[in-house]
Amino acid sequence: MRSNRDRAVAAAVELLGTEGLRSLTHARVDERAGLPKGSTSNHFRTRAALLDGVLGWMLESELPEVDSASRGPVTVEELVESLVGVYEFMTGPNRTVTTARMVLLMEAAHDPALREALSRGRATMEAALLPSLVRLGAPDPQLALDAVAACFEGLFLHDLGRHALVEPRPVLDLVVRAALGR
Numbered sequence: 001m002r003s004n005r006d007r008a009v010a011a012a013v014e015l016l017g018t019e020g021l022r023s024l025t026h027a028r029v030d031e032r033a034g035l036p037k038g039s040t041s042n043h044f045r046t047r048a049a050l051l052d053g054v055l056g057w058m059l060e061s062e063l064p065e066v067d068s069a070s071r072g073p074v075t076v077e078e079l080v081e082s083l084v085g086v087y088e089f090m091t092g093p094n095r096t097v098t099t100a101r102m103v104l105l106m107e108a109a110h111d112p113a114l115r116e117a118l119s120r121g122r123a124t125m126e127a128a129l130l131p132s133l134v135r136l137g138a139p140d141p142q143l144a145l146d147a148v149a150a151c152f153e154g155l156f157l158h159d160l161g162r163h164a165l166v167e168p169r170p171v172l173d174l175v176v177r178a179a180l181g182r
Contacts, residue, residue, distance in 0.1 A: 005053075007034070007035060008029050008044070009054055011029045011035075012040075012050055015029065026044070027040075029050070058101055058121065059125075063124060069082035070082065080173045083152075084168055084172060088168070091156070102157065138180050
């Protein structure tokens with residue numbers, strides 16, 4: 001059985017991903033999680049603490065998917081397929097979490113603490129992918145990483161924000177090949 005803290009964080013992510021940032025209040029999280037009033041604020045005294053908890057939960061839930069996809073590829077084609085798999089996970093079964101992250105990414109433009117927390121999470125995800133880019137001979141692995149990350153974020157915005165379905169495989173293939181100098 002999940003703890004009240006875990007239930008609160010999961011409910012907060014769901015609210016962010018389905019109703020947006022304005023929906024995120026301690027009372028709404030309690031209600032969505034089926035918790036007694038005040039439960040969320042017992043674990044997360046401030047909205048900032050709640051957002052930090054949300055970001056930690058997101059990272060913990062998604063890192064295994066990114067990590068496993070980036071461990072095995074030894075060819076460009078395998079890397080592209082792994083990235084497509086991650087993208088399909090993030091926009092399929094994990095769509096609400098990804099939408100919540102994009103909501104927070106936009107809010108981070110006005111919130112330095114949130115921006116810093118998102119940057120820490122991104123650095124962890126990037127560290128999982130960097131070895132694959134090095135192994136495949138990227139002339140500038142950090143630039144390659146930045147290109148792939150920007151591509152993912154752009155695809156997410158098209159899909160989640162505009163509901164414009166873009167086939168990720170050819171886009172990721174183009175970006176990965178260019179980033180690897182091929």
